[in-house]
Structure formats: C-alpha cells, structure tokens
Amino acid sequence: xxxxxxxxxxxxxxxxxxxxxxxxxxxxxxxxxxxxxxxxxxxxxxxxxxxxxxxxxxxxxxxxxxxxxxxxxxxxxxxxxxxxxxxxxxxxxxxxxxxxxxxxxxxxxxxxxxxxxxxxxxxxxxxxxxxxxxxxxxxxxxxxxxxxxxxxxxxxxxxxxxxxxxxxxxxxxxxxxxxxxxxxxxxxxxxxxxxxxxxxxxxxxxxxxxxxxxxxxxxxxxxxxxxxxxxxxxxxxxxxxxxxxxxxxxxxxxxxxxxxxxxxxxxxxxxxxxxxxxxxxxxxxxxxxxxxxxxxxxxxxxxxxxxxxxxxxxxxxxxxxxxxxxxxxxxxxxxxxxxxxxxxxxxxxxxxxxxxxxxxxxxxxxxxxxxxxxxxxxxxxxxxxxxxxxxxxxxxxxxxxxxxxxxxxxxxxxxxxxxxxxxxxxxxxxxxxxxxxxxxxxxxxxxxxxxxxxxxxxxxxxxxxxxxxxxxxxxxxxxxxxxxxxxxxxxxxxxxxxxxxxxxxxxxxxxxxxxxxxxxxxxxxxxxxxxxxxxxxxxxxxxxxxxxxxxxxx
Numbered sequence: 001x002x003x004x005x006x007x008x009x010x011x012x013x014x015x016x017x018x019x020x021x022x023x024x025x026x027x028x029x030x031x032x033x034x035x036x037x038x039x040x041x042x043x044x045x046x047x048x049x050x051x052x053x054x055x056x057x058x059x060x061x062x063x064x065x066x067x068x069x070x071x072x073x074x075x076x077x078x079x080x081x082x083x084x085x086x087x088x089x090x091x092x093x094x095x096x097x098x099x100x101x102x103x104x105x106x107x108x109x110x111x112x113x114x115x116x117x118x119x120x121x122x123x124x125x126x127x128x129x130x131x132x133x134x135x136x137x138x139x140x141x142x143x144x145x146x147x148x149x150x151x152x153x154x155x156x157x158x159x160x161x162x163x164x165x166x167x168x169x170x171x172x173x174x175x176x177x178x179x180x181x182x183x184x185x186x187x188x189x190x191x192x193x194x195x196x197x198x199x200x201x202x203x204x205x206x207x208x209x210x211x212x213x214x215x216x217x218x219x220x221x222x223x224x225x226x227x228x229x230x231x232x233x234x235x236x237x238x239x240x241x242x243x244x245x246x247x248x249x250x251x252x253x254x255x256x257x258x259x260x261x262x263x264x265x266x267x268x269x270x271x272x273x274x275x276x277x278x279x280x281x282x283x284x285x286x287x288x289x290x291x292x293x294x295x296x297x298x299x300x301x302x303x304x305x306x307x308x309x310x311x312x313x314x315x316x317x318x319x320x321x322x323x324x325x326x327x328x329x330x331x332x333x334x335x336x337x338x339x340x341x342x343x344x345x346x347x348x349x350x351x352x353x354x355x356x357x358x359x360x361x362x363x364x365x366x367x368x369x370x371x372x373x374x375x376x377x378x379x380x381x382x383x384x385x386x387x388x389x390x391x392x393x394x395x396x397x398x399x400x401x402x403x404x405x406x407x408x409x410x411x412x413x414x415x416x417x418x419x420x421x422x423x424x425x426x427x428x429x430x431x432x433x434x435x436x437x438x439x440x441x442x443x444x445x446x447x448x449x450x451x452x453x454x455x456x457x458x459x460x461x462x463x464x465x466x467x468x469x470x471x472x473x474x475x476x477x478x479x480x481x482x483x484x485x486x487x488x489x490x491x492x493x494x495x496x497x498x499x500x501x502x503x504x505x506x507x508x509x510x511x512x513x514x515x516x517x518x519x520x521x522x523x524x525x526x527x528x529x530x531x532x533x534x535x536x537x538x539x540x541x542x543x544x545x546x547x548x549x550x551x552x553x554x
Contacts, residue, residue, distance in 0.1 A: 021107060022091040024133040026144065027084045032076055035083055039069045075152055085148040090118070091133040119147065167523075167530050173220040176519075176535040184523070184532050188217070188456060188485060189420060194526035195484045198422075198456035199447050203464055203499065204489025209519040209534060210460055211235050213487060214424060215544040216536050217458075218382070219243070225420040225456075227382045228409045230402060232427040234388040238546040245382030250405065251389030252369035252397075260374040261286050261404050263329040264321050265411040276317045280306070282407055285438040289400040291357045292435065301350055309338045332371040336362035366393065369401060378412050385409070395430075402431045403439055410446050413455045421455040429461045432476075434469040441472075444479040459483070463495045464502060477502065486524040490516045 043066050050062035075081045090107060094100035111118045121129040121143070128140040167178060172187030188198045204210045215236070218227055222243055229236050240247050249256045264279040283306065284299060294302070310316065313330050330338075336358045343351040360366045369390070385405045390398050406425065413421045423446075425431070431439050447457040459479065461467070467476030480486075480502060488499055492514055500510050503524070512531050513522055519534040541548035 021103075022093070022133050024089040024091070026087040026089070026132070026139060026148075028087075028139075028144070028148065030083050030085055032083060036073060036076065039073050043069050072152060081152050083152055085144070086151045087144055087148045089129065089132045089143075091129070167525070167528070167532075174535070175216070176533045178530045178532055184530065186525075188221075192526070194528075196526075197447075197451040197482070197484050199450060199483040200456065200458040200485040200487065201464075201480050201483045202458065202460045202487045202489070203462065203491070203495075204487075204521065205491045205495065206462060207518065208489035208491065208516075209521065210462075210487070210489050211426070212519065212536070212545060213489075213521065213534055214426070214458065214460060215239050216534065216540070218424070219540055219544050221420075221422060222382055225381075225422050226412075227422045227424065228378065228412065229382075229384045229424040230405050230409070230426060230428075231384050231386045232388065232390075232398070232402070232430055234386060235426060236384045237386065238549075239544045240382055240384045242543045243382050244380070245384060246378075246380040247384045247386055248376045249386050249389065250369075250376070250401065251387040251391075252366065252393065252401075253389040254368060256368060256389065257376045258370065258372040258374060259376060259404055259408050260326070260329060260331055260372060261370055261400075262331060262335065263326060263374050264315070264324075265407060266321050267411050267414050274317055275321050276310075276315070276319070285436065285442070286400055286403060288436055289403060289433065289439065290361070290396050292396065294357075297350075298353060302354055305339055305342065305351075305354075306335070309335055312338070326374045329373070331373060332358065332362040332367070361397075366397060369393075369397065370404070398430050399433060399436075399439065403442070406431070406443070406446075413446075413450070414453045417452070417454050419454065421453070422458060423450075423455065424458045424460065426460045427462075428459045429463065429466040432466040432469075432472065434471040437472045437475060440467065440475040440479065444475045444482075447479055447482065457483075464498050465494060468498060468502065484526055486522075488513050488522040488524075490514075490518070490520070 046062040046065040046069070050059050050066065053059040053062065072083065076083060090111075092100060092103045092107060094103055108118055125143060125146070128143050131138055132140045132143055167182070167184045167186070169185050169187035169190045172185040172190070175184040175186040177183055188200065202210050202214060218229075218236075218239065221227060227245075229240075231237070237247055239245070250259055261283065264275055265282070266275060267278070280303065284303070287299075287302065288294060309330050313328065313334075315321075315324070315329070336355065339351050339355050339358065343349070343355065361369065362371055387398070387401055387405070390401060406423070409423050413423055425443070428443070431443065433439060443457070443459070447459075450457050464476075464480060467473075467480060469476070486503065488503075488505075490513065491499065496510065496514060499505065499513070505513075505522075509522055509529065516522075516531075521532055521534075523530050523532045536544075538548070542550075
C-alpha cells in the first residue's frame with residue numbers, strides 16, 4: 001500500500017467510527033542498505049519503462065514511482081530516517097450480504113479519497129487474513145509478501161492513525177488529551193484566519209493547575225523562544241534552575257537587584273515618538289501608582305523637576321539614549337537631593353510633599369527596591385523576575401514594581417522581530433488598580449503590539465473580576481477578548497459567572513469548568529474550543545515542578 005506523507009491525520013479512526021471496520025497494522029524493520037539497493041533497482045527499471053512507454057498515463061506513473069523512490073533515498077541518507085515495511089489490514093463485518101457489500105464500498109471510497117491504494121484479499125488467503133486481524137494477532141508471512149510496502153517511519157508515526165477529534169498544530173508539542181481521548185498537539189505561534197496573535201489568558205482557582213500548565217508551555221517553548229517571567233510567588237525558581245535560566249531578585253531584599261525607574265528605556269515600539277517623552281509618560285504612571293495622593297499641581301512640579309534633573313545629567317529630548325550607560329542616568333536619591341536643593345534655594349514649601357513621599361524609596365526603608373543604577377541583564381533564554389520579597393510591602397509598591405518590570409521586559413521583547421519572545425505576567429491582578437487605568441491600558445497596548453514583534457503576552461490570574469471594574473472595563477475586556485488563546489481551569493461562584501458572561505460560554509462549557517479536576521481546562525484557540533486534560537511525562541514533571549522532584553507529588 002502506498003502511504004503519502006500528507007495523508008489526513010486520524011483517517012483510520014474515521015473508518016472505525018463510520019464503517020465499523022476492524023484494523024490491524026503490521027510494521028517490520030528493514031535493513032536500510034538492502035532497501036537502498038532495492039530502490040536503486042526500482043528506479044532503474046521504472047526509468048527505463050518510462051522512456052520506452054508509448055502510453056502517457058503509464059509514463060507518468062513510472063516517473064512518479066522514480067520520484068517517490070528517490071525521495072525515500074534522499075531522506076534516508078540526508079536525514080538518517082528509518083524505513084519499515086508496513087501492512088495495514090481492514091476487516092469489515094455485517095449482518096447481511098448487501099450491508100457487507102455496502103460497507104466494503106464505503107471503505108474503498110474513503111481510502112481512495114486519501115489517495116491510498118487498497119486491494120481485496122483473494123479467496124485462498126482469506127484464512128490468513130482473518131488470523132491477521134484476530135485478537136490473538138500473528139504475522140502472516142504469506143500475506144505480507146503480497147501486500148507490504150516500504151514507508152518512512154516518521155511518515156507513519158506522524159499520521160496518528162487512530163486519533164479521533166484531535167487538535168493537531170504543525171510544529172507543535174504534546175499538551176494532553178481531549179474528552180474523547182484524542183491528542184492535543186499545541187503551537188501558540190500558529191497563525192490562521194481566527195488565530196491572529198499568540199497572546200494567552202489563563203485563569204482558574206488556586207490549585208487548579210494553571211501554573212503547571214504554564215510550566216509545561218515554558219519547558220516546550222524554552223528551546224525556541226526567549227522567555228521572561230514576572231514571578232510574584234516564587235513559583236518558577238525551581239524550573240529556572242533546572243533549565244539553566246536566570247533569576248533576578250527585584251523584591252527589595254538586601255542582596256536584590258535593581259531596575260532604575262529613572263533610566264530611559266529604548267523601545268522600537270513607538271518609533272515615531274521621542275523616547276524622552278515616552279519615558280515621562282511611564283514616570284507619571286509609576287509615581288501615580290506609588291503616591292495616589294498626588295494631584296495635577298504636584299505632577300506639574302514633579303515633571304518640571306525631572307526635566308531639570310535630566311538636563312543636569314546632560315539628557316534632553318535630543319540625546320541619543322542608545323549611547324548612554326546605566327550609570328549615566330540619575331537615580332531616585334539624585335531626584336530627592338535635587339528637590340531638597342530646590343526647596344532650600346527657593347524657600348518654597350511646594351516641594352515638601354514630594355520630598356516627604358520620595359524619602360522612603362530614595363534614602364529610607366524602601367530604597368533597596370529602586371534606588372540605584374540598573375544592575376540586571378537579560379542574557380539567557382529564560383529570565384525570571386522574582387518579587388516574592390515584596391510581600392511585606394504595601395500594595396502600591398508591589399504594583400509599581402510590577403509595572404516597572406513589565407516596562408523593562410517589553411523593552412527586550414520589542415528589540416528583535418526575528419526571535420520569538422514570551423512575557424509571562426503571573427498574578428497579573430497585582431498590577432490592576434481601578435483608580436489608575438493607565439496600568440491596564442499599558443498591558444492592553446503591548447498585547448496589541450506583541451504580534452508585530454513576534455512576541456506573546458501570557459496573562460495569568462486567579463480571577464478576572466479585577467479586570468472588569470467599570471472604571472477599567474474598557475481595557476480589561478479588550479485585553480481578555482483579544483487574546484487568541486484562553487485556558488479556563490476549575491473555578492466557581494462569581495469567578496465562573498464573570499468568565500461565562502465575558503466570553504459568552506455555553507451552559508455545557510460552564511459545567512465542564514465547574515466540574516473539572518486539577519489539570520483539566522477548557523482551551524479556546526481562536527474559535528475552536530476543546531476540553532483538555534494535561535498529560536505531562538513524569539520525567540518532565542521532575543524538572544518543572546518541585547512537588548514532583550522525587551516522582552510523586554508531595
């Protein structure tokens with residue numbers, strides 16, 4: 001039987017379901033050297049027959065035979081592919097002869113549609129044929145010598161003959177299985193009419209399997225993508241260590257690392273806008289997060305002071321930022337001292353409020369978080385920004401650092417369009433503040449631009465309620481809805497009601513999410529929806545999750 005490489009995936013399962021066929025597959029290893037000699041002989045014979053043939057159809061058949069044999073030899077030699085002899089037996093049963101004939105014709109039609117060749121077993125081989133498909137299967141050599149054909153093993157194994165209702169992406173990796181037992185091969189970078197970007201939203205209650213799913217994606221994306229993770233719960237340290245990734249502790253510990261918020265970031269994202277101007281927009285939001293009590297007059301004073309401070313450091317709108325070093329920029333302590341000087345020389349109390357607010361983060365108890373020159377570098381395929389040490393700080397500090405890290409990460413994601421890059425924003429609800437819509441607007445904006453830079457933004461949250469507050473709903477809904485991929489893990493109550501309403505889920509889909517177990521989720525990929533169960537090999541689990549490092553979950 002000839003088995004083309006582009007044959008439809010799961011075709012044999014369809015025969016079993018629609019025609020009630022019983023199938024048996026026999027694979028025999030082949031000595032490659034002997035096969036090459038046989039193929040060489042076959043090419044010579046077919047080439048000779050093609051030259052002397054007077055019939056055009058016969059000539060084309062022989063030429064096709066030469067092409068197929070040459071292709072097999074090429075892949076065996078250049079790709080070190082293994083070839084086997086393949087025989088597939090299809091057994092049809094029925095109660096009546098007329099029904100049997102009808103089913104046989106249906107099978108023939110289905111097989112011929114796939115451009116496969118099918119031959120009936122002759123009468124004197126029927127007994128051997130029955131033995132070949134019986135439950136006590138034995139290899140029938142008298143059948144094999146008539147029907148076996150050579151095939152590249154990769155072509156056969158890639159066909160997933162018995163998979164039904166599968167979700168198969170090209171160049172994807174094994175994610176798990178669907179409700180019907182069909183495999184799920186997932187590729188977040190695949191694009192088509194309804195999969196227009198690689199962004200993802202992952203939501204579900206604590207312990208439902210969100211983090212494990214993301215770790216599985218990280219593990220499989222790691223060889224081909226640059227991955228940056230904002231880790232608020234110290235969830236990815238074990239994984240990063242096992243994959244030779246880099247962990248940047250930017251939570252304010254004594255031995256932590258600093259991302260200077262006053263350092264101007266260079267991004268290709270808005271090439272028509274001045275980097276100096278964009279940075280002032282970033283700083284306005286950064287300080288608004290930190291100090292909600294600032295009013296318009298305060299910001300006017302702060303903006304002027306910042307402009308004068310940068311000028312003091314020879315940085316203006318016309319400065320080429322790309323030529324500056326990290327130590328060329330001012331730090332928060334410089335801003336604090338500059339404001340004190342302004343107050344002392346101008347004898348104006350309007351600076352007092354800013355000075356008192358800045359003191360903790362410039363020279364006080366929280367100065368370890370932001371006061372200093374940027375001393376981190378993204379130079380590995382996997383980088384984790386760990387902020388667990390910020391647990392004891394107030395929520396404004398956590399939000400401000402989350403926003404600061406996201407801005408720094410986006411600078412790297414937007415640098416090189418030729419490389420795939422992923423930003424994973426875990427516990428993203430930390431960033432959301434209904435009174436400061438600019439933070440969520442920023443996430444929405446970079447998620448919209450991510451495709452342009454061959455990047456993906458993955459937002460993970462236990463609840464989407466924070467994204468749906470009336471004050472920020474415009475940005476929250478857009479961010480959630482515009483993500484091509486969505487993974488809904490176990491949840492209930494208001495969280496489930498929010499998801500059902502926001503994404504227009506059916507009653508059946510709602511029940512699937514409500515009744516799901518750990519590791520089960522409703523996966524949306526564009527317009528397609530499947531209920532998937534994660535199936536991660538134990539060898540991988542040992543590497544990606546500390547709970548499985550001894551093989552069994554603690």
